Amino acid sequence: MQTFKTLSPHALEHYEEQGYVVLQGLIPQELISGLLDRVDGILEGRYEALGLHHVGAGSDNSPDDPGRLNRQIVVVEFPAQDPVINEIMSFKALELAARQLMHRDVAEIFQFQAMVKEPGCDNPTPWHQDDGYWKYDHRDQKAITAWMPLLATTAENGTMWLLPESHKGPIHEHVQAGGVSNYRTVAESIDESKLVPLELSPGDVSFHHQKTIHGAFSNSGTKRRVIVASHYHS
Numbered sequence: 739m740q741t742f743k744t745l746s747p748h749a750l751e752h753y754e755e756q757g758y759v760v761l762q763g764l765i766p767q768e769l770i771s772g773l774l775d776r777v778d779g780i781l782e783g784r785y786e787a788l789g790l791h792h793v794g795a796g797s798d799n800s801p802d803d804p805g806r807l808n809r810q811i812v813v814v815e816f817p818a819q820d821p822v823i824n825e826i827m828s829f830k831a832l833e834l835a836a837r838q839l840m841h842r843d844v845a846e847i848f849q850f851q852a853m854v855k856e857p858g859c860d861n862p863t864p865w866h867q868d869d870g871y872w873k874y875d876h877r878d879q880k881a882i883t884a885w886m887p888l889l890a891t892t893a894e895n896g897t898m899w900l901l902p903e904s905h906k907g908p909i910h911e912h913v914q915a916g917g918v919s920n921y922r923t924v925a926e927s928i929d930e931s932k933l934v935p936l937e938l939s940p941g942d943v944s945f946h947h948q949k950t951i952h953g954a955f956s957n958s959g960t961k962r963r964v965i966v967a968s969h970y971h972s
């Protein structure tokens with residue numbers, strides 16, 4: 739497991755230039771396996787959803803909404819009442835990295851989510867900027883997402899793809915994805931040939947900027963995709 743107090747100049751520069759950076763082996767494997775059991779257990783009803791904000795479909799605006807097939811947990815209270823979710827939400831190395839990447843003295847977690855894409859489900863995550871939802875940039879606030887696979891992610895199994903350097907542009911206009919979805923997507927089409935897949939192992943963390951365009955294709959592989967993400971602002 740990697741521990742650190744200060745990010746390397748290389749990591750900081752990669753984030754500044756590309757709008758994201760991967761830190762390998764940051765989260766201990768015991769916490770990863772505990773979280774995987776917790777996420778599956780809450781979605782299957784084996785564990786109680788303690789004070790959780792939302793458990794169920796990722797987006798469920800209409801019966802035609804592909805977002806319905808994303809099974810999701812969203813927590814907006816901190817500390818979280820679930821002990822394992824609280825452990826990742828209060829994981830110090832994530833907060834330290836978020837602070838340094840945002841160049842702020844403080845990084846506060848304001849949301850946690852888990853998202854499952856089972857093999858064969860037609861449930862892409864539309865291309866979006868997180869700040870298309872949050873609008874922190876308009877208030878001169880910073881925000882960052884720490885995205886963490888609980889199982890290995892590949893280009894085939896619905897990993898997240900990022901558009902490098904897109905954080906240097908504006909907040910784009912966002913519209914409802916597919917016209918039926920609660921998910922939002924950038925209104926203009928993006929150059930998919932420039933997208934980069936996050937092929938990561940459990941324990942790795944990818945941090946992305948609030949303006950970096952990202953999303954995911956459906957899981958066309960044979961292995962499950964289970965990820966969690968913590969969102970920090972300052």
Ligand SMILES: O=C(O)CCC(=O)C(=O)O
Nearest residue numbers: 863883885898953954967
């Ligand atoms: O993993 C995904 O499908 C999308 C996650 C996402 O949009 C995020 O963590 O900001």
